[in-house]
């Protein structure tokens with residue numbers, strides 16, 4: 627979608643929201659988005675609690691701007707226990723100069739800052755999962771206010787949007803950049819080109835179990851060129867996954883024409899989650915035995931994992947069989963699982 631139409635859509639939303647909620651979003655940026663140069667500051671969200679009566683949540687934000695050009699919005703820690711994004715984006719924020727760019731880069735290394743500070747997926751303040759809270763509410767909970775600020779202010783300014791996820795404490799992934807398929811042919815092609823430019827080892831046509839409330843859904847609704855990732859997981863990082871994030875962020879900005887230089891070409895193996903039987907869900911609680919590792923080829927009928935009873939280890943384990951062929955793209959990280967946990971994802975090679 628052209629920038630003008632995206633801005634108009636955001637404007638309509640804003641008008642609609644103001645009518646609906648009356649309130650304006652209480653977040654105040656300490657930087658000036660129109661100013662050239664490098665600015666490090668915060669998004670200040672008033673938050674009154676026991677330890678700070680007139681306190682505020684101060685979410686770090688960096689802007690690097692040089693004249694006219696497209697705007698890229700880069701974020702990490704939408705879920706607070708995913709770390710490739712915050713590391714790569716802190717590095718970028720500390721190193722990028724105005725001379726390096728043409729246009730504007732807005733960097734928020736930790737979107738859900740309270741969750742990030744707590745090392746948790748969701749906010750310790752209101753239990754909010756930011757990536758289920760969009761488009762948000764200006765007069766809602768802390769998490770809903772953060773979502774609303776991204777919807778009405780930051781996304782509205784952006785042309786290219788990159789949101790870096792990993793598996794967090796409970797999932798682990800093969801490293802991939804991802805997009806959702808779009809009916810709009812132009813938007814679909816633009817997102818695909820940006821996903822390929824990121825240059826992760828894998829590139830995924832992603833399907834959500836439930837797209838309602840996702841940042842992705844809002845960014846795409848506003849017509850942005852949107853790329854997300856899953857770069858690893860387990861609540862930690864490796865040198866390899868951080869290097870993928872570093873290279874991907876630079877490639878994304880080069881692809882957008884904001885950072886000088888050519889995209890560092892890197893072939894991504896294409897994967898697709900659109901088929902049936904992609905998600906494997908635990909129907910027992912117990913001890914998880916992986917029978918395949920991440921990246922392994924999977925044939926329909928293969929045993930992907932077993933779950934053993936904690937209380938009766940002499941019982942036969944429950945076997946989870948692949949309903950489709952492909953590769954194992956994700957797995958549950960902790961060895962203890964509950965009923966309903968996602969224990970594996972089988973993605974088809976394209």
Ligand code: ZN
Pocket residue numbers: 704705708791792793794
């Ligand atoms: Zn995530």
